[in-house]
Amino acid sequence: MKNRALRTATLAVAIASLAGTAACGSGGSGGSGDKAAGPVRIEFWGWAPGYEKSVELFNSTHPDVQVVYSKISPGSKGGYTKLLSAVKAGNAPCVGSVGFETLPTFAAAGALQDATADAAPYAKEYAASAFAQSGVAGRTYGLPVDIAPMALIYRKDLFAKYGITEAPKTWDEYAADAAVIHAADPNAYIGYFGNDAYNFAGLAQQAGAKWFGTGGDRWTVSLDDPATKKVAAFWQGLIDKKLVKVVPSFDTALYKGMGEGTILSDVNAVWDTPILADSVKQTSGNWAVAPMPVWDAARPASGNAGGTPNAVLKGCKHTKEAVEFAHWFGTDPASVSNLIKETGIYPAALSGLDNPALAAPDPFYGGQRIYDVFKASAARVDPGFQWGPVMTRTSAALGDGLGKAGAGTTTLDAALADTQAQTLAEMKTQGMEVG
Amino acid sequence: MKEATRGPARAANPAGRAGVLAVLLLATVYSLLPVWWLVVSATKGSSDLFSSNGFWFAGRIEIVQNVSTLLGVQDGIFGRWMLNSLLYAVGGALVATLLSAMAGYVLAKYAFRGREAVFNTVLGAILIPAPLFALPLYLMFSATHVVNTFWAVFVPSVVSPFGVYLARIYAAAAVPDELLEAGRIDGAGEFRIFRSIVLRVLQPSLVTVFLFQFVTVWTNYLLPSLMLANDRLQPVTVGLVAWKEQRGQTVPYNLVITGSLLSVVPIVVMFLLLQRYWKAGLTSGSVK
Numbered sequence: 001m002k003n004r005a006l007r008t009a010t011l012a013v014a015i016a017s018l019a020g021t022a023a024c025g026s027g028g029s030g031g032s033g034d035k036a037a038g039p040v041r042i043e044f045w046g047w048a049p050g051y052e053k054s055v056e057l058f059n060s061t062h063p064d065v066q067v068v069y070s071k072i073s074p075g076s077k078g079g080y081t082k083l084l085s086a087v088k089a090g091n092a093p094c095v096g097s098v099g100f101e102t103l104p105t106f107a108a109a110g111a112l113q114d115a116t117a118d119a120a121p122y123a124k125e126y127a128a129s130a131f132a133q134s135g136v137a138g139r140t141y142g143l144p145v146d147i148a149p150m151a152l153i154y155r156k157d158l159f160a161k162y163g164i165t166e167a168p169k170t171w172d173e174y175a176a177d178a179a180v181i182h183a184a185d186p187n188a189y190i191g192y193f194g195n196d197a198y199n200f201a202g203l204a205q206q207a208g209a210k211w212f213g214t215g216g217d218r219w220t221v222s223l224d225d226p227a228t229k230k231v232a233a234f235w236q237g238l239i240d241k242k243l244v245k246v247v248p249s250f251d252t253a254l255y256k257g258m259g260e261g262t263i264l265s266d267v268n269a270v271w272d273t274p275i276l277a278d279s280v281k282q283t284s285g286n287w288a289v290a291p292m293p294v295w296d297a298a299r300p301a302s303g304n305a306g307g308t309p310n311a312v313l314k315g316c317k318h319t320k321e322a323v324e325f326a327h328w329f330g331t332d333p334a335s336v337s338n339l340i341k342e343t344g345i346y347p348a349a350l351s352g353l354d355n356p357a358l359a360a361p362d363p364f365y366g367g368q369r370i371y372d373v374f375k376a377s378a379a380r381v382d383p384g385f386q387w388g389p390v391m392t393r394t395s396a397a398l399g400d401g402l403g404k405a406g407a408g409t410t411t412l413d414a415a416l417a418d419t420q421a422q423t424l425a426e427m428k429t430q431g432m433e434v435g
Numbered sequence: 436m437k438e439a440t441r442g443p444a445r446a447a448n449p450a451g452r453a454g455v456l457a458v459l460l461l462a463t464v465y466s467l468l469p470v471w472w473l474v475v476s477a478t479k480g481s482s483d484l485f486s487s488n489g490f491w492f493a494g495r496i497e498i499v500q501n502v503s504t505l506l507g508v509q510d511g512i513f514g515r516w517m518l519n520s521l522l523y524a525v526g527g528a529l530v531a532t533l534l535s536a537m538a539g540y541v542l543a544k545y546a547f548r549g550r551e552a553v554f555n556t557v558l559g560a561i562l563i564p565a566p567l568f569a570l571p572l573y574l575m576f577s578a579t580h581v582v583n584t585f586w587a588v589f590v591p592s593v594v595s596p597f598g599v600y601l602a603r604i605y606a607a608a609a610v611p612d613e614l615l616e617a618g619r620i621d622g623a624g625e626f627r628i629f630r631s632i633v634l635r636v637l638q639p640s641l642v643t644v645f646l647f648q649f650v651t652v653w654t655n656y657l658l659p660s661l662m663l664a665n666d667r668l669q670p671v672t673v674g675l676v677a678w679k680e681q682r683g684q685t686v687p688y689n690l691v692i693t694g695s696l697l698s699v700v701p702i703v704v705m706f707l708l709l710q711r712y713w714k715a716g717l718t719s720g721s722v723k
Contacts, residue, residue: 045664047677047680048681049681049684049685050685070583070664070665071664071665071666071677072660072663072664073660073673073676073677074676074677074680074681076680077660077676077677077680078656078657078660078661078673079660081657081660081661082660082661082664085570085573085574085661086577088574089573089574089577089578089582090577091577091582250682252484252485252489255485256485256486259485259486260486271684274684275682275684278481278684278687278688279485279688280485280486281481281482282482282486342685343684344684
């Protein structure tokens with residue numbers, strides 16, 4: 001009886017998976033259809049607020065190409081799974097939101113369409129790092145919408161109270177100031193050590209880390225390269241001396257500390273500035289933005305933590321129009337203005353950096369024109385940094401490790417080694433060549 | 436008989452009782468604390484949310500204002516999400532309960548070739564985690580052009596292998612063959628017997644099936660997020676996660692929290708309404 005039960009269950013599963021494969025095969029023909037006279041129709045899937053408005057603007061000015069926008073779940077919350085499934089089922093949209101960090105995963109899964117030739121003429125119009133990260137291994141798969149250069153966001157009034165009149169320019173100065181602040185008030189910390197893997201990636205990128213690389217069909221993985229280890233050692237020192245507060249990123253405890261003046265700064269990306277302004281309203285006017293502290297004052301570099309291109313997905317029958325739309329979406333002044341206002345993006349297009357919406361003084365930051373700082377930061381981001389093909393696994397392992405290192409149950413060095421090992425194991429499972 | 440006298444004697448041991456109470460108390464606090472945090476946080480405005488103690492009320496109680504802002508934000512999409520969730524969960528659970536009752540009854544009371552094979556397949560389906568079905572379903576629904584419609588979420592919601600299993604076990608124990616024979620002798624058709632007699636006898640177990648399926652569908656995230664690409668068809672789970680992921684940029688955190696509180700209200704209401712039947716169902720099922 002038991003055997004029979006098992007056999008029956010196995011059979012049922014086999015039938016179910018067969019049905020899936022069959023559906024996969026027949027689904028591919030579904031996409032074809034009206035190609036006669038009317039305008040070219042392009043589907044576009046994304047999730048960020050305000051995207052639909054830019055699509056409307058595009059449609060009203062482009063009678064020959066009409067874009068149909070659908071809002072899906074955020075990428076990390078099922079959106080990427082949906083996009084990958086749709087490619088498999090043959091009913092994927094032409095264009096999809098695929099973050100810089102996830103693009104290599106999509107490329108490795110064969111879910112992207114080569115748009116190198118169509119995109120190449122536009123390369124010069126974007127921040128170099130953003131255009132580079134819209135592709136993998138020499139191929140371009142889309143065009144960027146936004147970038148996320150990093151800076152030091154700090155309590156100007158409290159820094160002054162502790163005798164620090166100028167924001168730290170180097171990491172050495174940052175560590176020195178951390179000691180000064182904590183010595184003056186044992187409850188106060190210059191900043192915090194969080195568990196956001198992508199924030200740490202930005203710090204590593206600034207130090208010149210090269211986590212992933214491609215050569216031929218092979219990936220190289222070095223999540224514990226010397227540059228990353230330098231960053232790890234620096235923060236490990238601050239954690240060990242208890243000069244930074246250990247608190248999860250984006251946690252209520254973080255905003256509580258920032259609101260009551262016990263956590264005085266945040267090294268974070270441009271998109272954090274409105275979040276901070278919303279979360280600690282009561283401290284409005286006391287904050288300021290300064291360039292990220294650097295390792296070498298003679299060769300200043302910066303980091304980037306986030307950003308999303310519009311990628312062309314496999315099976316798209318109108319690659320040229322899709323690229324044109326993606327380019328318009330990220331560069332047209334009306335679209336960029338809308339995206340700055342509604343989505344809160346920081347544009348990847350060089351022309352977008354001069355958008356009047358970015359020139360306004362911000363009262364939360366004491367009337368400072370904060371985007372000037374981010375503009376300078378964006379220009380210093382290393383365009384040679386490349387993301388890996390299993391970032392879901394990598395970032396989960398790293399975020400986990402950062403949390404444990406903060407809690408003192410492991411060291412950052414060990415966390416990096418573990419992240420490296422987990423990444424390699426996952427790539428091996430997926431049959432990727434490493435070496 | 437011996438067992439019956441030994442049971443109460445053990446419960447009277449005061450030290451043991453205190454221990455049990457302490458564990459239960461700890462478990463209660465552990466499971467109620469997040470709910471308490473949710474209730475408290477939902478009463479706060481966005482400025483108090485991060486500046487006051489998370490487990491106690493701030494000076495101002497702004498729940499009414501939060502709810503009214505929440506219902507108006509983005510053209511009242513939140514109400515739409517709640518309505519969608521209700522449609523998927525109540526409709527899906529009702530149909531699932533009916534199908535489970537029919538299938539379970541037939542499997543329990545009719546002898547036919549392949550009966551055990553069918554039942555074992557259903558058992559197998561319980562063992563496979565639901566998320567594993569999401570992708571094959573998506574591919575199937577893509578081929579039949581059902582994706583991105585109401586039915587893409589509704590149809591999978593009417594299937595409950597666990598419900599079939601429970602209904603069969605319960606029907607086998609609670610529906611005496613004599614009762615069915617009496618019905619047949621009185622001239623009732625098979626469907627009439629099912630409708631007038633069996634459904635009534637099965638009622639307690641069906642309430643259990645309904646509640647389980649209701650909660651399952653209500654809390655489902657992966658399936659709708661995979662099937663749908665239209666904000667106005669989404670259930671409240673998918674909608675709230677999308678808001679939360681924007682990290683307060685378009686919809687402030689306090690509204691997301693208020694929304695989360697409202698989104699668990701129907702589950703609580705459903706449990707309170709059906710609690711009586713449910714308890715009866717669990718105990719009578721286990722005794723027999």
